[in-house]
Amino acid sequence: MVDLVRLSLGTAIEVELEEGTNDPNFSTAFIMTYSENKCSANCAFCPQAQDSNSSPHMLSRIGWPVYKLDDFIHHLRPGLNFRRACIQCLNYPTVVDDVEKILAAVKTKVKLPVSICIHPVSLEEMKRLKKAGAQKIGIAVDACTPELFEKIKGAGRRGPYQWGRHLEAMQQALEVFAPGNVTTHLIVGLGETEEEAADFIIKMYAMGITVGLFAFTPIRGTALEEMSQPALESYRRLQVLRYLVANKLIDSEGVSADERGKLELKSDAAWLRETLSSGEAFRVTGCSGCNRPYYNERPRGPMYNYPRPLSEDEVHKALAEAGFVSRDGRV
Numbered sequence: 649m650v651d652l653v654r655l656s657l658g659t660a661i662e663v664e665l666e667e668g669t670n671d672p673n674f675s676t677a678f679i680m681t682y683s684e685n686k687c688s689a690n691c692a693f694c695p696q697a698q699d700s701n702s703s704p705h706m707l708s709r710i711g712w713p714v715y716k717l718d719d720f721i722h723h724l725r726p727g728l729n730f731r732r733a734c735i736q737c738l739n740y741p742t743v744v745d746d747v748e749k750i751l752a753a754v755k756t757k758v759k760l761p762v763s764i765c766i767h768p769v770s771l772e773e774m775k776r777l778k779k780a781g782a783q784k785i786g787i788a789v790d791a792c793t794p795e796l797f798e799k800i801k802g803a804g805r806r807g808p809y810q811w812g813r814h815l816e817a818m819q820q821a822l823e824v825f826a827p828g829n830v831t832t833h834l835i836v837g838l839g840e841t842e843e844e845a846a847d848f849i850i851k852m853y854a855m856g857i858t859v860g861l862f863a864f865t866p867i868r869g870t871a872l873e874e875m876s877q878p879a880l881e882s883y884r885r886l887q888v889l890r891y892l893v894a895n896k897l898i899d900s901e902g903v904s905a906d907e908r909g910k911l912e913l914k915s916d917a918a919w920l921r922e923t924l925s926s927g928e929a930f931r932v933t934g935c936s937g938c939n940r941p942y943y944n945e946r947p948r949g950p951m952y953n954y955p956r957p958l959s960e961d962e963v964h965k966a967l968a969e970a971g972f973v974s975r976d977g978r979v
């Protein structure tokens with residue numbers, strides 16, 4: 649069993665293991681399990697993948713230095729900015745043992761709700777995680793169609809994952825953790841159409857699974873380092889769709905797509921403007937309390953996911969970027 653962990657840099661700064669300016673938007677303590685040999689999986693976008701030449705200190709755009717678990721726990725205390733902790737898991741044989749150890753240690757110091765972001769593990773292992781005190785579980789599908797999944801995470805990468813097993817594991821997770829406590833991640837910009845992403849989002853919410861949206865971010869040393877981030881307007885449309893679906897304000901009947909798969913909504917423009925006026929649709933999504941500033945965003949933008957409330961101007965801008973043509977005109 650390992651006594652090392654990685655912490656996202658923002659987490660390390662918040663607990664004062666590193667010097668730096670605290671970001672008030674950084675409300676999730678991100679802890680990653682440690683493995684000397686990276687992850688045994690090989691997801692095409694991921695710096696932790698077996699074939700990637702990226703620094704093992706990276707996940708998405710974020711740096712993750714290594715610390716002794718004991719040092720982290722020593723620095724962790726109530727009263728910090730955190731509203732949730734998330735343990736991000738690499739795939740290796742003893743990872744569930746390590747998560748149990750980290751969970752037990754975290755719970756000696758703080759009463760935060762904890763999410764476990766993990767690949768499909770057995771039903772028994774899920775029960776162990778729940779028993780150890782995990783509140784939510786995230787099983788990231790990342791790619792929204794079976795074909796794309798095989799190419800990005802499965803056989804096409806000589807990776808261990810199968811679309812059907814991921815869906816089966818999410819069903820099992822619903823049994824163990826209950827609807828509302830199971831999350832998946834969808835990375836927008838891996839080659840899917842908006843319609844395909846929308847179908848996936850609708851299907852997940854119908855199952856009782858929350859969707860955290862991520863914008864694909866190319867990382868040097870990964871198989872997809874040359875690919876671009878998704879078009880912002882496309883991302884905005886999916887944010888709107890996800891928000892409306894999550895709040896039961898629209899279903900598949902209210903959505904259509906043009907011949908290229910670009911989304912169209914059958915709602916009227918005034919209703920959409922009013923419904924989206926809080927800006928909530930454009931903020932970070934996933935487990936409640938999860939916030940990850942600059943996970944996909946360069947500090948200069950574009951701001952795919954806002955880690956804070958939007959100003960009125962930002963809401964107008966985001967709506968204009970979505971460029972939706974609804975039943976009675978542009979939103």
Ligand code: SF4
Pocket residue numbers: 687688689690691694695696697698737738739767
């Ligand atoms: S399972 Fe997670 S950590 Fe491992 S390669 Fe895939 S995305 Fe990266």
Ligand code: SF4
Pocket residue numbers: 676732733734735763764765785786831833860933934935938939
């Ligand atoms: S949505 Fe956030 S807290 Fe939930 S599993 Fe994903 S990264 Fe972790």
